[in-house]
Structures are given as C-alpha cells and as structure tokens.
Amino acid sequence: MIERRVAVVFLVDPEGRVLMQHRDAHAKVSPNQWAMPGGKIEPGESPEEAARREVMEETGLDAGAIRPYTVRTRPSVTTADGEVEMHVYCGPTDAAQDDVVLGEGQAMVFLTPEEALARDLGVTAALLLPGFLASPEYRALADR
Secondary structure (H helix, E strand, C coil): CEEEEEEEEEEECCCCCEEEEECCCCCCCCCCCEECCEEECCCCCCHHHHHHHHHHHHHCCCCCCCEEEEEEEEECCCCCCCEEEEEEEEEECCCCHHHCCCCCCCEEEEECHHHHHHCCECHHHHHHHHHHHCCHHHHHHHCC
C-alpha cells in the first residue's frame, strides 16, 4: 500500500557536487541525517510540480532544467506494511553555495560525491545516492 508519494531532486553544480540537506532533529523521517531536497507530493500536484516547489521552499533556488531520473518505492519507516513512492529528478544548477537560502533543515550544502557518501544518509538518500552517483545521468551533469 502506498502510504505517501514524495519527490526529490539531485541538483548537480558545475564542479560535480550534489546539493544535500542536513535534516533537523524534528524531521519525521531521517532526523539529523542527510538527504536530497524534496518532500511530500501534495494532493492535486504533479511529481514535477512538487519537486520544483520543494526545491524552492528548502533552498530558495529555481530547480531549472530538471528531468525524471527514476521512480521507485521503499518500505515506510512509520507504517509496517506501507510503502513510499519516490519520484526522483536530476538536473544541472549554476547556483553557488552563496545562492542557497536555507529554508528547512540544519544545512543545505553542495558536497562532492565522496563527501556525500561519507555522510550519515537518511533512508531515501541511502537507497538512491550511490546509484545516482554511479549513473550516466550524473556523469553527464558533472561533465557538462
């Protein structure tokens, strides 16, 4: 049973760094862990609309030229038989760290692949980040 639908975004800067959020202690899922910008898809909202809204709310950035990367499900961490449907987007950004306005969480920073993988990743990031960083989609964004 799909408990909720979320949209997350991998934004990659010209140096190949990925924008990551350090979630705060009050986060319902993955408190004090690292995640990609994103969140719940609201009723009547498309996954892409949710992805763009969440990026704007959490970072102050326009998501720009994002495109679908994958759609997957993962077990819920709050309901025994629930699943979370994850709509994952990726895209380039020319934003610099100084352009990021922290709207949610403890921090929102661009991390190298090595830095990102070394962090304490939240459940969604742990499932998605390693595969994304090994993907041709990431390589194309990092090499642009």
